[in-house]
Amino acid sequence: MSDDPYDVLGVAKTASADEIKKAYRKIAKESHPDLHPGDAAAEARFKAAGTAFDLLKDPETRARFDRGEIDASGQERPRERPFYRDFAEQPGNPYRQGPRYEGFGDDADIFAEFLRRQARQGGAEFGDHGFRARGADAHYALEVPFLEAANGGAMRITLPGGGDLEVKIPKGVADGQTLRLRGKGGPGHGGGPPGDAYVTLSVRPHPVFAREGDDIVMTLPITIDEAVLGAKVEAPTISGPVKVTVPRGASSGQVLRLRGRGIAASGRAAGDQRIELKIVLPKTVDADLARFMEDWRKTHRYDPRKGGGA
Structure with a gap:
């Protein structure tokens, strides 16, 4: 090489x-x-x-x-x-x-x-x-779970020569961000100070959440009856589940906003969580549901592709 x-x-x-x-x-x-x-x-x-x-x-x-x-x-x-x-x-x-x-x-x-x-x-x-x-600087890479990057925490790096190094993850760190750990690099010579350690973070994707700026975005499945009649349902957030109100007559693609439930990085106002609703039909449409919808359609037909309503 x-x-x-x-x-x-x-x-x-x-x-x-x-x-x-x-x-x-x-x-x-x-x-x-x-x-x-x-x-x-x-x-x-x-x-x-x-x-x-x-x-x-x-x-x-x-x-x-x-x-x-x-x-x-x-x-x-x-x-x-x-x-x-x-x-x-x-x-x-x-x-x-x-x-x-x-x-x-x-x-x-x-x-x-x-x-x-x-x-x-x-x-x-x-x-x-x-x-x-002064001692030499050291460079490391660390993969951080999505929720630890959002909420902060502590992780450890295994060093090439043995031993480990604790890395404190500040709230709201972003993918690709580099943390500087003063005095955690190589030892100094002749009584000189140690170098610093630089840790480059990569944030692991989450199966539910994604990050856009300081906002958290996600898709929330709802049933057809919850969409028609409205409901209070449980939705996950980066700090734990909360109850949200699905409005009566909700449509797929409609977005609910939870103020202050996004990333709360130091020195910045907390972002929001945006919840996109998605109507999910039951796996099997039984005879009762089919019959009800057939009768309903006879007197309530509408075409959303033309902007019409019931």
Whole structure:
């Protein structure tokens, strides 16, 4: 497998940031260790995609890689020694810098300062007691049941190296949303702080509910007599069943609205639940129902396709 981050993610070098993110999410979902326990190849693809995304998601780091200044792991590439340094070190050169170039004096101070600046840009620094660096960020994918995404909750991720990580799911998270867990990434070096963990969520479809913005939509079957006469029936919501009133003379496709029964994400007003009614006939039309409808039709015929009424 190529270690080139563009090849790992399967994108062109001209790919946009959104294209890179989309490619990473796809690989993370397909190759996550939770979905392929014991599959070393899938785990390797998952880790490689995370490393590639770490490098390309930051515009500055990506630009440095494109210029050849760092390699696919983010490490500095060795640079050629400038020809004038070789010339300066020739024994007969009257401008030879002598021992200062070997690590003493002003040149050493300038070089040390250069390293400090480079290290700060990469999240590391050189202190009085050695190298200190922030830990690497970690990237995970997590499938969340529909109701947990709507109402919030907590789940655990099994880590590739063993152990697990608790992820608190806020109310109203959306499919594709990424949560940042501060300090839950890789350990720091030399006493540096740990990295962060980024968890990309995919919301599992629900057999009854669907989400449109902050509204919950569903279809509610009703009987022919409930439609004609009206009724109070039980309808499910994301927070439990409630009683709703089916109006007298209801039709299939008619929508009932339950205010405030939709997604209640933090910082936003709660959405609504929209219930579309669907008249469902009994599996078997018996003789009594057929006879009643025949008699009724003789005096109450109407054609809804022409907008007429009884």
